[in-house]
Amino acid sequence: MEFYASCPEGFESALADELKRLGLSHVRRLKGRATFEGELEQGYRACLWSRLASRVFVVLGRFEAQDADELYDGVYDIAWENIVRPGATIAITARGVTEQLRNTRFSALRAKDALCDRLAEATGRRADVDAADPDVHLLLSLRQRRASISLDLSGDPLFKRLPPAATRAGEGVHVLRPDYAALVLAQIGWTALCERELTADDYENEALPTLIDASCAGGGLLLEAVNILTDHAPGAVRERWGFEGWQLHDAALWEQLLAEASEREAAARERQARIVAVDIDPAARKTAERMVKCAGHKRFVDFCAAKSATVLDHVGAVAGAAVVADTTETPLSLMHDTLTLIGELRRAPELAAAPVAALTRDGLMARALHAEPEHSIAIMPNNEEATIEVWPSLDHAAAAFEAATSADAEEQTADAQDETANAPMPEPAATLDLGDGKPLPVLIPESEQFANRLRKNARLRRKWAKREGVSCYRVYDADLPDYSAAIDLYEGCPQTPGRWLVIAEYAAPKTIDPALAQARMLDILAIAPRILDVPAEHVHAKARMRSRGGSQYGKQGAGKGGSGERANIARRHLPLIEEGGLTFAVNFDDYLDVGIFLDHRVTRNLVREHAKQARRFLNLFAYTGTATCYAADGGVEETVTVDLSNTYLDWAERNMRQNGFVGPQHHFVRDDVLAWIRDQRQTRNRWDLIFVDPPTFSNSSKMGRRTWDVQRDHVELLAGVSRLLAQGGHAIFSCNLRGFRPETRKLARAGVVLQDITAQTIPEDFARNQKVHHCYIVRRLPIEDAMAEVGFSAEEIAERVEELRNPAARKPHAAVPGHVHAGDGKPHVTGSPSPAGKPKKKKFYASKPKGK
Secondary structure (H helix, E strand, O other): OEEEEEOOOOOHHHHHHHHHHOOOEEEEEEOOEEEEEOOHHHHHHHHHHOOOOOEEEEEEEEEEOOOHHHHHHHHHOOOHHHOEOOOOOEEEEEEOOOOOOOOHHHHHHHHHHHHHHHHHHHHOOOOOEOOOOOOEEEEEEEEOOEEEEEEEOOOOOOOOOOOHHHHHHOOOOOOOOHHHHHHHHHHOOHHHHHHOOOOHHHHHHOOEEEEEEOOOOOOHHHHHHHHHHOOOOOOOOOOOOHHHHEOOOOHHHHHHHHHHHHHHHHHHHHOOOEEEEOOOOHHHHHHHHHHHHHOOOHHHEEEOOOOHHHHHHHHOOEEEEEEEEEOOOOOHHHHHHHHHHHHHHHHOHHHOOOOEEEEEOOOOHHHHHOOOOOEEEEEOHHHOOEEEEEEOOHHHHHHHHHHHHOOOHHHHHHHHHHHHHOOOOOOOOEEEOOOOOOOEEEOOOOHHHHHHHHHHHHHHHHHHHHHHOOOEEEEEEOOOOOOOEEEEEEEEOOOOOOEEEEEEEEOOOOOOOHHHHHHHHHHHHHHHHHHHOOOHHHEEEEEEOOOOOOOOOOEOOOOOOHHHHHHHOOOOOOOEEEEOOEEEEOOOOOEOOOOOOHHHHHHHHHHHHHHOOOOEEEEEOOOOOHHHHHHHHHOOOEEEEEEOOHHHHHHHHHHHHHOOOOOOOEEEEEOOHHHHHHHHOOOOOOEEEEEEOOOOEEOOHHHOOOOEEHHHHHHHHHHHHHOOEEEEEEEEEEEOOOOOOOOHHHHHHOOEEEEEOHHHHOOHHHOOOOOOOEEEEEEEOOHHHHHHHOOOOHHHHHHHHHHHHOHHHOOOOOOOOOOOOHHHOOOOOOOOOOOOOOOOOOOOOOOOOOOO
């Protein structure tokens, strides 16, 4: 019989080696598979014991298939009555195309018709089709003019073998798939270590084969390592197989192989080995512990603190060792410490004979280990690019180097072990003395320049902050171009004491090597908390584009909030900070921005000063309502806070309540701001002071078919805002688009003028970046005055006045976007600006509409 085992790309070589170890013959490695030949027993062995195969197939036939008729004839000629068990359901999947068969669904349907027709003629009964859960799953492969059809012996993929309890325990977290875990373990020879026979010296020294998982993440590597140690057959507990619908299935032979597997597992109980697991991330370690416990493997795995000295204490004497790590899901803020730990373990004399295999995404492990990997395998776990990188043991690497460079290779090879036993371990490429007596290893030697600059900035900022009474401020803002990040320091108020860092990486130019940029960022993350005296668990790393566009308050990731975040925002325990005598809740975990924009510190105080002369205040695109708190603190009698997000409105309400501003005079409205402005223009509602801080860009589904672009849409927005101003009132408009250019002439034609106050609203800690935001006072004037103020000629003003008096006399203007005609000062919104059927969080009941 001809068989093949399919696998993900990158697995082929390891899979072929595995099949050979299983005793299978004529093994050949092909792309995405390994073929072999043998009897039924060999196919069963591959199903039962392969840790790397995705599925195992038996080839049923090959034939010419240039067109649909040849395909039908080729399938029909196969004796299906001797293959498909009577009453079994079938499904056929087609892959590949030929010159005439280019639709895989049609090809599969044609093959199914041929199979069913053959069964009907031979047995008098057609097979039933069950595409979702068939008894017999067939794969039709088409290439050039040829076709082959194979039966899937596996049923479900072979990698679906996590224990049910562990699967439930791992819901919602990253758990490395068993076949990927097996591939990593194959690179360091874990199977051979487990099979190693201990010597008398090993027993005397209590030395055991040892595996160290230095970044145990969700426990995927640990679960597979224990299964290999216990010689547990991967397919032993599977309840259903694809070969059960095959007429050639030999149940007695299968039971014999299962009994053999049980005997092997029983014999493996005599094995002795040590598995030590650590993770810099406490949450990841707890997840791994939970997974291992639920799988019933707790007694095999020793979890310990993520410090090299502690790990070595738990390791003890070794009779062969290996180090593995999965860093694909390691948080960026913890990556430097993870790499440092792995580097320290590899350089430990006790582990000089231990190879290292790491599953990574960024290529930074080579910098941490100060050596290029011996080999690497490109793979795609979860359809994301990653690499398994493998380093030989230091003893092996040193011996190989000595042998390669010796004048007398034979003599040196014989003495290599003795010569390298006393060889010094490689040291980190660079370490920094930060003045606390603890040298810090870094990936880039030039990071010392960053450390010096940050230390200087911290000293100056600390004095300024104390003088100004500021507790949250920017310490560093890409002062050195190569270290392009922003570092913000937050100090908690007495209710939630503590210090936090938010380190936001600016996107590196395409000309910069991504691995180099990543290494610099990891050094920043390691150096900053040491200099600024912030615990590592309070460091939050984020990625930020220099604002050419993008949502103002986008989600950082799944975070802790998730779908239940809105329900919890009012009660959730969040750090509290103080600014301007007010208290605000901040969230460092879930979003790119934390709930308060530090660059608007002066702007918020400006709102409070202007609020002292106002009765009614309106906050549009309100985010977490910090400006509303300042306005309420300034003494306004009524506030209205408008945002499209229920979560942020709950957050704004929490901030108001935190500062004692409660009551029916404070309204919170969930709506599309442009649609809400249009509605309010039809009422008598007017405000003395309006604060407008829109996002740069938004394509929220809550806006219907609209999108928002501040450069494109600000004329429509500000024209509408100006119509909501009470007599003598004004608005404060801010945006964070670096290249923002106000359309002053279009605004003037709508009677709107801007006064640029950007310079006076940039705080000192943001002085390096004068384009961090733009800020304007918005006033409404008579059309003639507004146009004259921005430089229109008398003729242009007269023409505009005549247009307003006599609309029929208007001249056609150049085309503008369909959703706004700013020339007449009246916004026109198309599409569905306010989602139908979605109730507002708190309805702000408008005053009686104006009479006609």
